[in-house]
Amino acid sequence: xxxxxxxxxxxVVTLAERAAAAQAQDPHVADVALKTAFFDWLCRMGDNSLxxxxxxxxxxxxxxxxxxxxxxxxxxxxxxxxTQMWLGLAAEVEGAGRSADDLAFLRxxxxxxxxxxxxxxxxxxxxxxxxxxxxxxxxxELLTALTKSSSPRVAEIAAKALKEVSYHLERSSDLVxxxxxxxxxxxxxxxxxxxxxxxxxxxMFAEDAIDDAVxxxxxxxxxxxxxxxWQRTVGEVLEEATLRQPEQRFDAHSGGKQGRHxxxxxxxxAEMQFLQxxxxxxxW
Amino acid sequence: MTKKEWPLxxxxxxxxxxxxxxxxxxxxxxxxxxxIKNARDVYTRRKEGVSIWVVPSAAITASSPSEKGPLFDPAxxxxxxHPTFFDIPDEVGHM
Amino acid sequence: xxxxxxKSEGMKSPEEMSPEERAFQERVDRGEKIxxxxxxxxxxxxxxxxxxxxxxxxxxxxxxPEGNWITRAPTLERxxxxxxxxxxxxxxxxxxxxxxxxLGVSRDExxxxxxxxxxxxxxxxxxxxxxxxxxxxxxxxxxxxxxxNQVPLQRTSYGPYSRAMIRICKEExxxxxxxxxxxxxxxxxxxxxxxxxQDALNRFWYPSLMMFGPSDKDSVHSAQSxxxxxxMNTNDELRQKFVDETVPQAKYLGLTVPDETLKWxxxxxxxxxxxxxxxxxxxxxKGNGPCNxxxxxxxxEAWDKGAWFRDGLTAYAEKAAARRAASNVAAE
Numbered sequence: 202x203x204x205x206x207x208x209x210x211x212x213v214v215t216l217a218e219r220a221a222a223a224q225a226q227d228p229h230v231a232d233v234a235l236k237t238a239f240f241d242w243l244c245r246m247g248d249n250s251l252x253x254x255x256x257x258x259x260x261x262x263x264x265x266x267x268x269x270x271x272x273x274x275x276x277x278x279x280x281x282x283x284t285q286m287w288l289g290l291a292a293e294v295e296g297a298g299r300s301a302d303d304l305a306f307l308r309x310x311x312x313x314x315x316x317x318x319x320x321x322x323x324x325x326x327x328x329x330x331x332x333x334x335x336x337x338x339x340x341x342e343l344l345t346a347l348t349k350s351s352s353p354r355v356a357e358i359a360a361k362a363l364k365e366v367s368y369h370l371e372r373s374s375d376l377v378x379x380x381x382x383x384x385x386x387x388x389x390x391x392x393x394x395x396x397x398x399x400x401x402x403x404x405m406f407a408e409d410a411i412d413d414a415v416x417x418x419x420x421x422x423x424x425x426x427x428x429x430x431w432q433r434t435v436g437e438v439l440e441e442a443t444l445r446q447p448e449q450r451f452d453a454h455s456g457g458k459q460g461r462h463x464x465x466x467x468x469x470x471a472e473m474q475f476l477q478x479x480x481x482x483x484x485w
Numbered sequence: 486m487t488k489k490e491w492p493l494x495x496x497x498x499x500x501x502x503x504x505x506x507x508x509x510x511x512x513x514x515x516x517x518x519x520x521i522k523n524a525r526d527v528y529t530r531r532k533e534g535v536s537i538w539v540v541p542s543a544a545i546t547a548s549s550p551s552e553k554g555p556l557f558d559p560a561x562x563x564x565x566x567h568p569t570f571f572d573i574p575d576e577v578g579h580m
Numbered sequence: 581x582x583x584x585x586x587k588s589e590g591m592k593s594p595e596e597m598s599p600e601e602r603a604f605q606e607r608v609d610r611g612e613k614i615x616x617x618x619x620x621x622x623x624x625x626x627x628x629x630x631x632x633x634x635x636x637x638x639x640x641x642x643x644x645p646e647g648n649w650i651t652r653a654p655t656l657e658r659x660x661x662x663x664x665x666x667x668x669x670x671x672x673x674x675x676x677x678x679x680x681x682x683l684g685v686s687r688d689e690x691x692x693x694x695x696x697x698x699x700x701x702x703x704x705x706x707x708x709x710x711x712x713x714x715x716x717x718x719x720x721x722x723x724x725x726x727x728x729n730q731v732p733l734q735r736t737s738y739g740p741y742s743r744a745m746i747r748i749c750k751e752e753x754x755x756x757x758x759x760x761x762x763x764x765x766x767x768x769x770x771x772x773x774x775x776x777x778q779d780a781l782n783r784f785w786y787p788s789l790m791m792f793g794p795s796d797k798d799s800v801h802s803a804q805s806x807x808x809x810x811x812m813n814t815n816d817e818l819r820q821k822f823v824d825e826t827v828p829q830a831k832y833l834g835l836t837v838p839d840e841t842l843k844w845x846x847x848x849x850x851x852x853x854x855x856x857x858x859x860x861x862x863x864x865x866k867g868n869g870p871c872n873x874x875x876x877x878x879x880x881e882a883w884d885k886g887a888w889f890r891d892g893l894t895a896y897a898e899k900a901a902a903r904r905a906a907s908n909v910a911a912e
Contacts (some may be wrong), residue, residue: 251656258650260645260660261666265886267674270643272526272666281660288656302655326889363493372522379519379896380889387892476654476712480568485607485654485712485762485771487714490688493681510747511678513687515897527671532666547617 229352229420230294238414241314242296242421244304245411245458247287248315251305253336254280255469256323265326272372279365282368284356286439306477310466317457318401320466327380327390334400336375338434339405341370342427374438388412388443395439396447403452406431409459494520495545496528497538506538516538582638582702582726584793586631586811591804592804613739616682624808625683628738629690630699631810632680635848637694639673641875646718652811654712661758662715668755678741688837693878703861706869707787710780713766713773718758721788721826727756728822729792732812741810760829767833774834781830786856792819792873794858823853838839848896 229235264270287341288301299307320338323329344366347359380387406424408416415421439446456462476485491513497506509528514520520539529537594602601621607614614620623878645665650666653659677687693699704722709715730752733745766777793799793815805811813821823842841854863869 244647255651261650261663262640262647262670263882264670265889267640267670267677268511268514268523268527269528269889270670271667271887272523272675274663275526275530276665278660278663281656281663285656285660302657305656306654325885334874346811368525375522376893377520379515380892382899383892383894383896384888386888387895390888462702472651475652480770482771483654483773485658485765488891490686491890491894493678504848510675510744511681512674515893519893519897527674530671561668 205352215466223406226282227352227354229418230290230354231252232418235418236294237422238297238411239418240291241411241462242415243291243428244312245314246282247301247304248313249319249336249340250280250283250287252313252315252466252469253319253333254278254284255473256319256321257329257333259323260329269326273329276369276372279362283358283362283365286361288407290354290358298339302477302478306474310462311403311460312468313457313462313466313470315457315458315462315466316401316404318398318404320463320469321398321401322396322465324394325390327387327394328397330373330380331391331394331430333369333379335402335435335439336400337366337370337373338431338438339402339427340366341434343422343424343432346422346427355420358474370434378439378442379430381439381444382401391442393446399447399451400449400453403450404455404457407452407455411458456485491515493542494524494539495542497540498522498524498526498528499536501535506536511542546570582642582729582791583634584700584702584791585630585801586627586634586805587801589809599798607805608737611735612737613742614737615739622812623804626846627805627808628741628810629680629683629685632676632683633690633693633699634687635699636673636676636690637699638705639676641694641701641705641879642674642722643669644875644878645705645707646715646873648709649712649715652712654716659760665719665755665758668751672744675744675747676741677742679738684739686860691883695792695876695883697867697876701875702791703869704787704791704862705875706871707783708813708871710783711730711776713763713776713780714784716759716762716766716777716783719755719757720763720829721759721781721784722791722890723752723755723759724826725751725788725791725822728818728825729813735809735812737809763833763835767835777833778835786837786860786894789819789822789853790858790861790864792816792822794861795855798858807818815893820850823851827851885903 229239230338232239255278256275257273259268263279264273275375284305285301291425292299292301292304300326316336318332321328321332330360341363344359344363348363350356350359377391381391408424412421412424416423436446451452454463458485492515494514495510495511496509498509499506510522512523513526514523517539521537524537524539543580592601594605597605600619604614604619604621604624606766612625646666646669650659650663653662677690680690681687683775691698704725709718727749730749731743734742734749735833736742736745763777763780766773768774769777770871783818796802796816800817802811802814806814827837827842839854841852843852844850864872
């Protein structure tokens, strides 16, 4: 081969095994009583990153200016990286021989556990940025709490992801402020975006039996505990952005976490899963 | 149509090994703070840096090319500034 | 290449040159770098703007055919790799526009010339990407062809261009390999995957050969650009080098190059191969390729729909600067 000698690393499997062996012992991973809830919760973490990352990646090559195109791709790349970690751990906890890729590419919509917020179409940059900011502000609080998880594996992933998500929040909140307080048009677009996605934000804090079980086990915080922090960040940023917090209920739309999604998710999956579905068992 | 182009910034990055900030390129941004953020996204995609400086391109005063002779020629005579100027016997080993 | 058929200026003999032009040519001949504010012939400046602009446009239009498949990538890892690669292309466009800007043209001006059709981009990006194997073929063949040209351009005479190419070459080193890695998987995969791989090679072979531009005998602008060292090799030289390197790689994959005349020529020490259809090439350059409308349309749309975003951020920066100035005055 003239100029392409070492395209494939031969011993990736060994490397992966060694890395797995080096990971901290985690009693929760093998806890049978907790398995269903833990698996489901890990899918929620992974699916939020996967679907939001997918949406943001749709901008690649279509951004409003080169610098922003590049920045959005960085965010999407971070989120895809988080997906690999969360769904990787989910697959391990499930112990059914599925991989992170199997979970991403071979589950149907009703098995997806992401928030409805992250599957909403990109709309204009205003919707994309507002959606990201409202999620980032939640994501940041959640990951911060998860760094103290009773599960060392969860804490480890959270610590890695938090570094990146801190920057996501810094960037998205800054852009919300700037565009909110920019021109009349940018202000109007940001306000319209806020009004559009606001009703989907409450789902981030809506607790169900799964959340209770992982909170009980000390794996994750009670989501309601995060709400005041989120409200403070969002309140401050919106005020600086000269935007008005909508009066409508913030929890008007929920169900994504339980697998009842908007119509949009089906189309995302149809696109995302096409190759794995069309050529079952092929290796890529 | 955009009314006004974002100004151009020159980006300087200090790498992980404590060397001086080094010019890595330019980019457009509406102000200095955004220039730093954009620089992080554009010029540290491969973890190249730990510290970023941004300077408006318009604020850079460059030596005039026609003076290239007078400015740089004197240094050429100070060959002792270069390590190879000094002949060290091989027996001394690496220096 | 990414810059095909860049119109250059007429070539002057040493006797026809002014003293400045002669001194300039001597500097170039000595291998000195020309830096932004130094004296340069107007033709050199104009040709460079055209060439770097075209190169930059090719990078950002080049995001689109691969960007097509980011949302359909078959695994999480492939998705991340492809996204990183397409993002790199945006970065490379940015570096090249910046280099062009040192010659006194603004990025927005260049963008507008792309959108109006006054400036071109590489013909290769007007071909569609139809299957996942095309991600392999584009990386392997298109990036492979681009590298042939970009590596020597690191030594080009214009300092900012040379530095941009050095950075680009460093970052691009993984691009061709990721493409080839995809091709290997496909070529060794199921019969359907192998069929896709062969089909991708069939469709991208000749368009890749076209990337180097018309044959030397029809390439009217080369001599001056080569004297100025903004073109380092002739089109045919690079095309031959590409074929010589690529054919064994195709063999290793077990794929067939779609050229029945392809044959090793012992005497020349090179492969003999068939020329691409140059009529097709000129049609694509004129705007009549399979995807010209989609590609340019997508770029225009991104630009137009992004205007409020760019203007909004400008307005904020101005307001913030005014507020800072006011508070400084108040503090005094």
